[in-house]
Every structure is written in C-alpha cells, then in structure tokens.
Amino acid sequence: MSNYAYILWIPLLPLATFIVLGLFGRKYFKTFSGTIGTASLLASTVLSFIVANQYFFVDGKVNGIYQKIVALKYTWLEFSPNVSIDMGIIVDPISVMMLVVVTFVSLMVHLFSLGYMKGEERFATYYAFLSLFTFSMLGLILSGNIFQVYIFWELVGVSSFLLIGYYFDKPSAVAASKKAFIVTRFADLGFLIGILLLGFYAGTLDIGTLIEKLTNAQSPEFTGMATAGFLGVSALTWALVLVFMGGAGKSAMFPLHIWLPDAMEGPTPVSALIHAATMVVAGVYLVARLFPVFNMDAAALQVVMYTGAFSALLAAVVACTQTDIKRVLAYSTMSQIGYMMFALGVSKYGGEDGLGYMASMFHLFTHAFFKSLLFLGAGAVIHLVHSNEMSDMGGLRKLMPVTHIAFLIACLAIAGIPPFAGFFSKEEILTAAFHSNKLIYGVALFTAALTAFYMFRLYFSIFWSKESTAHLHEHGEGTLSMKLPLVVLAVCALGVGFVPFSNLITSDGVALETHTNLMFSIAPVTLAVIAILIAASLYKTQNDKPAKLATAFGGFYRAAKHKFYMDELYLFITKKIIFPLVGQPIAWVDRNIVDGFMNLLATVTGKISELIKGLQSGKVQNYALYFFGGIAAIAVLFIYLWK
Amino acid sequence: MNGVPLTHILFVSTALFFIGMYGLFTRRNMITMLMSIELMLNSVNINFVAFNKYLFPAKLDGIFFTIFIITIAAAEAAVAIAIIINLYRSHQSIDVDDATEMKF
Numbered sequence: 001m002s003n004y005a006y007i008l009w010i011p012l013l014p015l016a017t018f019i020v021l022g023l024f025g026r027k028y029f030k031t032f033s034g035t036i037g038t039a040s041l042l043a044s045t046v047l048s049f050i051v052a053n054q055y056f057f058v059d060g061k062v063n064g065i066y067q068k069i070v071a072l073k074y075t076w077l078e079f080s081p082n083v084s085i086d087m088g089i090i091v092d093p094i095s096v097m098m099l100v101v102v103t104f105v106s107l108m109v110h111l112f113s114l115g116y117m118k119g120e121e122r123f124a125t126y127y128a129f130l131s132l133f134t135f136s137m138l139g140l141i142l143s144g145n146i147f148q149v150y151i152f153w154e155l156v157g158v159s160s161f162l163l164i165g166y167y168f169d170k171p172s173a174v175a176a177s178k179k180a181f182i183v184t185r186f187a188d189l190g191f192l193i194g195i196l197l198l199g200f201y202a203g204t205l206d207i208g209t210l211i212e213k214l215t216n217a218q219s220p221e222f223t224g225m226a227t228a229g230f231l232g233v234s235a236l237t238w239a240l241v242l243v244f245m246g247g248a249g250k251s252a253m254f255p256l257h258i259w260l261p262d263a264m265e266g267p268t269p270v271s272a273l274i275h276a277a278t279m280v281v282a283g284v285y286l287v288a289r290l291f292p293v294f295n296m297d298a299a300a301l302q303v304v305m306y307t308g309a310f311s312a313l314l315a316a317v318v319a320c321t322q323t324d325i326k327r328v329l330a331y332s333t334m335s336q337i338g339y340m341m342f343a344l345g346v347s348k349y350g351g352e353d354g355l356g357y358m359a360s361m362f363h364l365f366t367h368a369f370f371k372s373l374l375f376l377g378a379g380a381v382i383h384l385v386h387s388n389e390m391s392d393m394g395g396l397r398k399l400m401p402v403t404h405i406a407f408l409i410a411c412l413a414i415a416g417i418p419p420f421a422g423f424f425s426k427e428e429i430l431t432a433a434f435h436s437n438k439l440i441y442g443v444a445l446f447t448a449a450l451t452a453f454y455m456f457r458l459y460f461s462i463f464w465s466k467e468s469t470a471h472l473h474e475h476g477e478g479t480l481s482m483k484l485p486l487v488v489l490a491v492c493a494l495g496v497g498f499v500p501f502s503n504l505i506t507s508d509g510v511a512l513e514t515h516t517n518l519m520f521s522i523a524p525v526t527l528a529v530i531a532i533l534i535a536a537s538l539y540k541t542q543n544d545k546p547a548k549l550a551t552a553f554g555g556f557y558r559a560a561k562h563k564f565y566m567d568e569l570y571l572f573i574t575k576k577i578i579f580p581l582v583g584q585p586i587a588w589v590d591r592n593i594v595d596g597f598m599n600l601l602a603t604v605t606g607k608i609s610e611l612i613k614g615l616q617s618g619k620v621q622n623y624a625l626y627f628f629g630g631i632a633a634i635a636v637l638f639i640y641l642w643k
Numbered sequence: 644m645n646g647v648p649l650t651h652i653l654f655v656s657t658a659l660f661f662i663g664m665y666g667l668f669t670r671r672n673m674i675t676m677l678m679s680i681e682l683m684l685n686s687v688n689i690n691f692v693a694f695n696k697y698l699f700p701a702k703l704d705g706i707f708f709t710i711f712i713i714t715i716a717a718a719e720a721a722v723a724i725a726i727i728i729n730l731y732r733s734h735q736s737i738d739v740d741d742a743t744e745m746k747f
Contacts, residue, residue, distance in 0.1 A: 618746030620739045621668055621676075628664065 004054075004071035007089050010047050010099065011138035013040045018131040025124025033124035034117070037131055038110040044134075045103040055096045056504050065510055068092040068208065070144055082204050090144035090207070093505040094288055094361055098141040101368045102278050106134045108485035109273040112376050115479035116269055116383055126166060130273070133159035137278050141285065146195050147205045149286065153191070153250070156282065157184050160274050164266040176262035183259040187249020194242030197235060198293075201225040211292045222296070233299070240300035244287060244307075251283025252334045253341060254311040258566050260334055264326035268382055271326060272375030276333050277368035284340045284364055291357060291507060295349035305345025309443045312338025314564065316450035320457065321550075321561040324388045325378050328458050329371070332414065335447060336367050342444070343429040346436035347507065354507035356436065359428030362501045366421035369496055370413035373489035377407040380482055381462055390458070394465035394542075402483050404463050406490040411459045413493040415452035415528045418521070424497035430524055445524060452528035456535035466542045652693040659686035673727045673737045677720065684716050 017040045025033045060066050073088040110130060117126055136155035143149040158181075165177030195205070202210045202221045213221040214236070228235040245256075252260035263275050274280070287294060287304060294301055312335045319331035340360045347356025380403045385392055397404040413420035416427070426448060433441040503511040538546050550557045559565065615626075659682055666679030688709045695705025727737050734741050 613747040616745070616747040618743035620742075621671075625668060 004051065004069060004089070004091050006047065007051055007071050007091065007099075007142065010044045010051070010103065011135050011142065013044045014131040014135040014138065016040065018128050018135060021124050021128035021131065025128055026122070029124060031123075033127045034110070034114045037127035038107070038114065040131070041103065041107050041110050041134065044138075045107045048099045048103040051091070052096050052100050055091060056093075060091075060093075060096075065508070066093050066504075070208070073144065083199065084145075085147045085205060086145040087148055088144035089142045091142075094285065095141050097361065097365060097505055098285060099138065101365060102134065102137050102141060105277040105368055105372045106130070106137075106273055108372060108376070108489055109269045111481050112272070112379065112485045113267075113269045115482035116379055117267065118479075122166075126163075126267070129159055129162045129166070130270075133163060133274060133279075137282075140282060144207055145205050146198065146207050146210065146290075149207075149289070150188075150192065150195055153246070153282065154188065156279050157181060157188070157250070160184075160263070160279055163270040163274060164263045166266055166270065170265065172262075173265040176259075176265040180259040180263045183256055184249045187256050188246050190242040190249075191246020194239045194244075194246065197239035197242065201228070201235060201239070207289065211290070215292045215296055217296070226297075234297075236293075236297050237299045240290070240294055240297055241303050243290065244283075244300065244304055247283030247286040248307060249283070250286075251280050251337045251341070252311075253283065253307050253338065254314055255566070257311060257315070257334050258563075258570055261322075261327045261330045261563070264324070264330050264388075268326065268375060268379030271329070272372040272379065275330060276371040276375050280333060280337055281340070281364050281368070284337060284344065284360065287341070287344050288357065288361060291344065291347075292349055294344075295347075295507075301345050301347075303345075305342045305437070305440060308338045308341025308343075308345055309440050310338070311335070312342065312447045313443050313450075316447045316454065317560050318563050319454040320450060321557060323390050325381070325390055325393075325458060325462065326375075326388055328454060329374055329378060332374075332451065332455065333371060335451060336363070336371065336414070339426070339429055339444065339447070340364050340367070342440055343432055346432050346440060350508040350510070352512070354512065355428065356432035357507040358502050358505060358512055359425060359432050361505050362428055363422075363425035365499075365501065366413070366425045366493075366496050369489055370410040370421060370493040373406060373410040373486065373493055374414070376482075376485055376489065377403050377410065380486065383482070390461040393462045395463070397463040402486060406486040407459060407463070409490045409493050411455045413497075414455050415532060416448055416524055417452075417528060417532075418525065419494075419497065421493050421495070421497035423521075423525075424501075426524065427521055428502075431520060434520070445527065448524050449527040449531045452531035453535050456532045457539050460535060460539035464540050649693060649697045652689065656686040656689040656693070659683075659689065671738050671740050673723075673730065673739060676739070677723050677727070680723075681716060681720070684712055688712055 017037050021029065021033050021037065029036060054060070055066075055069075060069070069091040071089040071091050073086050075084050076087045078084040110127070113126070113130070117123055120126060133156065136152050136159055140149060140152035140156055143152060161177050161181040164180050165173055167173045198210060198214075199205045201224055202213045204210055204213065213219050214225065216222060222236075225236040225239070226234050230238060247253075249256045260275060260280070264271055266274075294304065315331040315335035315338060319328050319335065322328045322331060340363050343356045343360035343363065345356070347354055347360070349357070380400065381393060381396060382388060384396070384400065387393070409420065413422040416423045418424075430441065430444055430448070433444050506512045538549070562568075663679045663682030663686065666682065667676055670676050670679065691705040691709045691712075695702065699705070730742060731737050
C-alpha cells in the first residue's frame with residue numbers, strides 16, 4: 001500500500017488561497033486574485049488526477065477489489081479509546097471520483113469567473129469564498145470520521161450562504177441566503193441526531209469501524225440497534241432516516257428543497273459550482289458513504305427511494321413551467337439528484353444487485369459535467385442579455401455560437417440521447433429501477449421524458465424562438481476564459497459516458513459486468529426524442545400554442561408555476577403555527593421566567609445596597625471605628641463565645 | 644526593680660493604647676491622628692519589652708520586635724506625612740472632614 005499522504009495538499013491549497021485572499025486580497029491583489037485562486041486550484045486539480053491515476057490504475061486494486069485506504073489519520077478529540085473525532089483522509093473509489101469531479105468543476109468555475117466577475121468591487125472576496133467552499137467540499141469528501149463529515153458539512157453550508165448572499169445589497173439575495181442556511185441547518189439538526197444515535201449504538205465515530213460493526217448482523221452493536229426502538233421503529237431506522245434528512249436538506253430533496261430555487265440569486269458561476277455539481281450532491285455522497293449500513297435496513301432505503309423518486313417527478317413538473325432560466329436549471333438539478341437518490345434506494349450492496357449504487361455514482365459523475373456546463377452556459381447568456389427571464393432572450397444562436405453548441409450538447413446529455421454522457425448513466429439507473437421496482441421505473445421513465453421536454457423548452461426559448469432583438473455587444477460572447485470552460489465541459493459531456501465506470505466504482509469494489517441491452521434503451525430514448533419534438537414544435541418559433549396548452553392544463557399549470565405552493569405552505573406553517581404556538585410561548589418563558597429570575601436577583605441586590613449605602617460615609621474615622629469594632633467583636637467571639 | 648509587677652506595666656500600656664485610640668477617633672487634624680497612631684504603636688512596644696523581661700529573660704525576641712516596630716513606624720510616618728502634604732495641596736486643609744469624596 002503506497003503513500004497517499006500528499007492528498008493533504010489538495011484541500012490545503014484552496015484553504016491557503018482563502019486565507020491569503022481573504023486577509024490581503026482586497027488591498028494587495030485586487031486584480032490578480034482571480035489568477036491566484038485559479039492557479040492554486042489548477043495545482044489541486046492536477047494532484048487529484050495524479051491520485052485518481054495512482055488509485056484506479058496503479059495500486060488501489062488488491063486481488064481485484066478496490067481497497068479502502070486510510071491515507072492520513074490524526075486524532076483531534078479523544079473521548080475514550082474507541083470514540084474519538086479524527087481528522088483524516090480516506091481514499092476509496094467514490095472519494096477519488098468526487099475529488100476529480102470537485103476540483104475539475106471548481107477549476108472550470110474559477111476560470112469562467114475570471115471573465116464573468118471581472119470588474120466586480122469585491123472580486124478578491126469572491127475568489128476567497130470560492131476557495132473556502134472548495135476547501136470545505138474537499139474536506140467533506142475525504143473525511144474518514146462521521147463527525148469530521150459533519151464539521152465540513154457545516155463549513156460547506158456557511159460558504160454556500162456567503163456565496164448566495166454575495167450581492168448583499170440585493171434584498172432578495174439576502175433573503176435567499178438566509179433561507180438556504182436556515183433550511184439546511186434545520187435538516188442538519190436531523191443529521192446531528194442521526195450521527196449521535198449511530199455513535200451511541202456503534203460506540204465509534206469512525207466510518208470504517210462503524211460500517212464494520214453495523215453490517216455484521218450478529219454483532220452486539222447491530223442487534224442492540226435493531227432491537228432498540230422508538231415509536232415502533234428501530235433505532236437503526238431512525239438513525240439512518242435522520243442522517244438521510246441531513247442529506248435531503250443539502251441535496252434539496254422534497255420537502256426540504258425550497259431553498260434551492262431561491263439560491264439562484266447568487267452569481268451564476270457559483271450556482272454552477274455549488275448548486276449543480278458539488279454541494280447538492282453531498283447528500284447523495286453521504287448516503288453512498290454509509291451505504292453498507294443503509295443496506296442493512298430496508299425501511300430506510302425505502303424512504304430514500306420514495307423521497308428521491310417523488311422529488312425527481314415533482315421538480316421535473318415544476319421545471320416545465322418556470323420562466324427564469326436559472327430556476328429551470330435549479331429544478332432540473334433537484335430532479336436529477338432525485339434520480340441519484342432513488343437509484344441508491346433501489347440498490348443492494350455488492351454484486352449484480354449493486355447496480356443502482358454504481359448507476360447513482362455514475363449519474364453523479366456525468367451530471368456534474370453537463371449540469372455545470374448548463375449553468376455556465378446560462379451564465380454566459382445572462383452576461384450578454386442582463387436578464388434571467390426567458391422572454392428577454394431568443395435568437396441568440398447567431399450571437400453566441402460557442403455557447404449555443406455547448407448548451408445544445410449539455411441539453412442532449414441531460415435528455416439522455418446517445419451517445420452523450422447522460423444517456424449511459426440514466427440507462428443504468430433505469431435498468432436498476434426496472435429490476436427492483438416497476439412503479440419507480442415508471443416514474444423515472446416519465447421524468448426522463450419531462451426532462452427532455454423542459455430542457456429543450458429552455459434551449460429553444462433561448463437560442464431560437466423569435467429573432468434576436470439586436471442587443472448592444474460591448475463585450476461580445478465573452479472572453480476566452482469564459483469560452484474555454486464551456487468547450488472543455490462540452491467535450492466532457494460528450495465523452496465521460498464512455499468511462500468504464502462499472503469497472504472502477506461499485507458498492508463493494510469488485511468490477512461489475514454491465515450489459516447494455518439495446519432493446520431496453522428503446523423506450524427512454526424514444527420518449528426523449530418525442531419530448532424534444534414536442535418542445536421544438538411549441539417553442540422553436542413564436543406561436544400561441546404554449547399559452548393554449550397552459551390554459552388547457554388550467555389549475556394544474558398554475559399550481560406547478562407556483563411550485564405547488566410549497567413556499568406558501570412553509571410560510572403558513574412557520575408564521576401561523578410555529579410562531580404563535582411555539583415561538584411566542586417560548587419567548588414569553590424566556591422573557592418572564594428566565595430573564596425574570598435574573599432581574600429579580602439584580603433588583604434584590606440593588607434594594608439591599610440602597611439600604612446599607614449609608615455606611616459609606618466617606619469619613620475616615622468612621623471606617624476606623626468599624627474596623628476596631630470588628631476586631632473587638634472578633635476578640636469577644638474567640639475569647640468568650642468560641643468554646 | 645523587682646518591686647514593679649508586670650501588671651502595672653501592662654496597665655500603663657493598655658492605658659496608652661486606648662488614649663491613642665481615643666485621639667484617633669476624636670481628632671480631625673491628620674497630624675494629631677498620626678501622633679495618636681504612634682502612641683498605639685508605642686503601647687505595643689511596651690508590651691513586647693515587658694513580656695520579654697518578665698517571662699523570657701534569657702531571650703531577646705521581644706526586643707528585636709520592638710526595634711522592627713520602631714523602624715516601621717518611622718517609615719509609616721514618612722508615608723503618612725506625604726499623604727498629608729498631598730491632601731493639603733488638593734484640599735487646602737488637613738482636616739479629614741473636608742475630604743469626603745468617597746461618600747456614596
């Protein structure tokens with residue numbers, strides 16, 4: 001087993017960049033900060049590729065199984081010999097895969113931002129935040145201790161909050177950042193309780209030991225956890241569902257998804273990085289990380305499966321009605337993450353049954369490329385048009401040929417048209433769902449068709465529809481630093497589907513033989529093509545068909561356009577139920593009983609001092625008298641009374 | 644010499660002590676108060692010497708202590724007079740009743 005300790009540099013470089021730019025950026029490197037950030041991340045990316053090469057092709061495999069390697073372990077807080085919080089680095093197929101994805105996408109975003117954010121007042125701060133986010137995400141991926149995961153999980157949340165609220169002079173951005181933070185924080189409460197439950201029963205916080213103990217059905221830890229119950233549900237299920245709740249919050253699963261669309265208030269490259277490729281898949285990654293434990297509990301997996309499938313469908317329906325291009329992409333992200341989630345839900349651990357796990361990771365991998373491409377493309381469009389609304393766009397294909405082609409490739413990839421990347425991963429997910437649960441398969445198929453429809457609705461509305469209304473192009477399509485990431489990501493969206501993923505990343509590390517069944521692919525591809533044709537007929541040229549269709553759907557359309565009134569529901573619950581029934585009584589207790597006790601102490605002290613302050617006469621001889629009186633009293637006490 | 648018993652000497656020192664204390668409480672002039680304090684210190688000195696002489700004639704501890712106390716009294720007088728001078732500079736008076744700023 002060779003030395004992987006140099007992986008430490010991959011997260012440390014962005015951290016160093018964050019410190020340098022955060023402290024000195026605005027003063028000393030106002031214009032160079034972007035270059036500094038990009039250069040340090042380039043080094044991280046190169047290192048990640050070296051790690052991936054070493055792990056997958058040189059020494060990760062022992063006897064045909066990819067090993068889980070603890071590259072670095074430093075005990076940070078030790079509670080007892082078994083329970084400690086370690087800071088460590090773990091190397092296994094999914095962490096290496098995520099390492100490559102995160103550094104690569106982050107690099108593309110850094111590069112793109114050089115052009116996109118040029119001339120911003122807080123340019124250096126922006127790069128400092130990006131570096132902080134990259135550091136936290138890399139730390140999260142490499143964590144070998146579940147509490148370390150939690151620490152970085154919160155750091156990711158904070159940096160996401162900072163980046164969403166980057167334009168802090170815009171009230172909507174401030175509201176969005178608060179919403180994202182509070183909703184995910186609420187979910188993290190569940191995550192923390194889940195961690196504590198797992199740690200309590202398993203007696204360890206180290207993920208490797210935890211999995212070892214809880215996957216052995218005979219071990220006392222497992223039986224203890226499976227038999228202990230609360231409200232008729234075993235402690236194991238509770239713990240896993242609570243951990244999944246944290247994951248669902250970060251990954252924007254129903255019903256904790258409400259923050260994601262609003263989070264689009266941040267700068268567009270940030271959306272590409274955080275809300276498309278990295279942070280939002282943290283939930284999927286978490287479930288995958290603990291998958292052997294999830295596998296021991298069918299009920300928890302069912303929760304994951306149904307939540308994922310429902311979110312995928314709901315988000316796809318909402319995405320069809322939105323008019324803000326970033327919101328469409330946000331819902332599409334939610335839908336695709338739903339795909340990954342239910343793929344994990346239908347999976348089993350190991351062998352042929354582990355197809356869902358592998359498919360989920362594969363989709364995570366391909367999705368990162370084409371979704372960040374879509375966001376960056378949208379960013380380029382917004383940069384030119386200065387608007388997020390579809391109605392302000394149209395006919396842009398001649399003005400921005402590079403963006404147009406890149407966006408088209410990404411749309412084809414997400415729609416699942418062969419031979420683009422999304423086709424392969426979606427195919428695996430559908431196969432896994434087909435073999436496990438026909439209902440989920442049906443939902444997935446329908447969602448796939450919807451995905452193709454709304455993506456091409458977006459595509460045609462931006463690039464075709466009406467003729468371009470000749471905008472002023474002071475900066476044209478964008479600088480080279482903006483076009484380059486688009487081209488690179490487009491090549492990836494085309495090519496990554498051919499990565500022999502099933503040989504590299506499976507639930508148990510053993511290579512999996514996947515057979516592509518051509519007959520099986522007919523249904524989804526046909527549906528996608530039909531959906532694209534419908535979208536073309538509706539949106540390729542301007543006509544009144546979309547409006548007619550909207551009226552035909554009537555109430556359903558309106559409900560979907562208002563995101564099924566989820567925000568209103570949340571507001572109702574918080575403002576009408578939680579605030580008056582829980583918040584106000586607690587506030588009353590706090591003000592009158594907790595504070596009241598302290599105020600009482602203060603008042604009593606005040607009153608007493610008022611009474612005895614006359615003793616402070618200011619006359620020295622009075623004080624001397626008290627002094628001698630005291631001595632006399634003590635003398636009397638000790639001589640006569642103390643017997 | 645042997646005709647004077649210890650109790651007589653103790654009576655003198657006690658009287659001296661309470662005379663000093665009375666002076667300390669009743670006089671408003673700080674110099675007089677300082678003098679009263681010196682009286683009290685000297686009454687203690689008499690005690691030390693007397694006990695040394697009558698109870699432990701072979702030892703010298705009480706006499707040593709007396710010398711210490713006289714030294715410290717000299718230092719104390721220097722500090723006290725410095726305080727009195729400062730008080731006079733700020734209040735144009737050495738009457739303690741004029742310096743009552745530390746009243747509540």
